[in-house]
Amino acid sequence: MENININRDKRLFLCLMLIIVIAISMITFTLFFIIRNSGINLYKIIIKTIILLTIIIIVFLLFLSYLLARLINNKKVPNIFITFLERSVKLIYPVMIFLSSLVNIDKDSIRRVFSQINNKIVILKEPKLNPEDILVIAPHCLQKSFCKHKITGNIDNCHKCGACDISDLIDVCNKYNVKLEIVTGGTLARRLIKDYKPRGIIAIACERDLSSGILDVKKVPVIAITNERPEGPCKNTCVNTRNVEDSIKLFMRRL
Numbered sequence: 001m002e003n004i005n006i007n008r009d010k011r012l013f014l015c016l017m018l019i020i021v022i023a024i025s026m027i028t029f030t031l032f033f034i035i036r037n038s039g040i041n042l043y044k045i046i047i048k049t050i051i052l053l054t055i056i057i058i059v060f061l062l063f064l065s066y067l068l069a070r071l072i073n074n075k076k077v078p079n080i081f082i083t084f085l086e087r088s089v090k091l092i093y094p095v096m097i098f099l100s101s102l103v104n105i106d107k108d109s110i111r112r113v114f115s116q117i118n119n120k121i122v123i124l125k126e127p128k129l130n131p132e133d134i135l136v137i138a139p140h141c142l143q144k145s146f147c148k149h150k151i152t153g154n155i156d157n158c159h160k161c162g163a164c165d166i167s168d169l170i171d172v173c174n175k176y177n178v179k180l181e182i183v184t185g186g187t188l189a190r191r192l193i194k195d196y197k198p199r200g201i202i203a204i205a206c207e208r209d210l211s212s213g214i215l216d217v218k219k220v221p222v223i224a225i226t227n228e229r230p231e232g233p234c235k236n237t238c239v240n241t242r243n244v245e246d247s248i249k250l251f252m253r254r255l
């Protein structure tokens with residue numbers, strides 16, 4: 001079973017932001033010392049412009065870190081900054097993933113916090129949805145590997161034996177009259193989204209698939225729920241159906 005500590009993940013995420021700020025600050029100071037010792041005017045103008053740009057980036061990153069720290073610690077963030085936060089986080093996320101491999105930080109920690117930030121932004125931003133606007137997408141690895149019933153494409157084929165979480169997932173979705181689809185991967189998920197045209201998606205998957213899904217599906221808000229993997233990746237995974245139910249209620253503004 002993976003050891004997930006979301007508070008540690010949050011600290012790692014903010015530390016990485018700080019590392020980026022420190023790295024850019026060091027570049028700025030280096031450039032500053034170069035122009036102090038340089039006598040060529042054109043050279044000075046170019047470097048001054050670069051310094052100005054890096055200062056703007058540092059201020060942007062510090063402000064973004066401040067807003068993110070508030071958001072992930074459940075503190076109020078003014079509504080006018082929500083869109084700024086959403087776009088900035090998606091912009092900085094690839095840099096953080098690149099940096100996490102450089103400094104040997106578990107990428108899934110960064111992905112988990114990214115998904116969590118995304119979920120909070122979706123809840124703050126989106127209007128109330130009706131059940132028919134919501135699509136729940138779950139991976140087929142939730143199904144027990146010994147189960148012979150083909151549930152991708154037709155969830156009604158599940159015999160609801162209760163051996164895996166699919167059974168409870170069907171009950172939760174039926175309770176709220178929300179569409180549930182089991183997918184084998186991103187291609188099928190994208191096709192379903194295109195066909196079904198939901199206004200809100202609840203996606204269950206591993207950290208990597210959730211993050212790429214959030215970045216892929218640009219126009220539809222996605223609430224991301226990480227699956228649990230007691231037997232390792234892609235086999236007999238589980239999901240906390242309570243989280244799925246809460247997400248449906250959040251979209252429907254019943255929570």
Ligand code: SF4
Binds near residue numbers: 144148151164165166
């Ligand atoms: S609940 Fe039972 S029948 Fe349904 S998918 Fe899981 S193992 Fe198969």
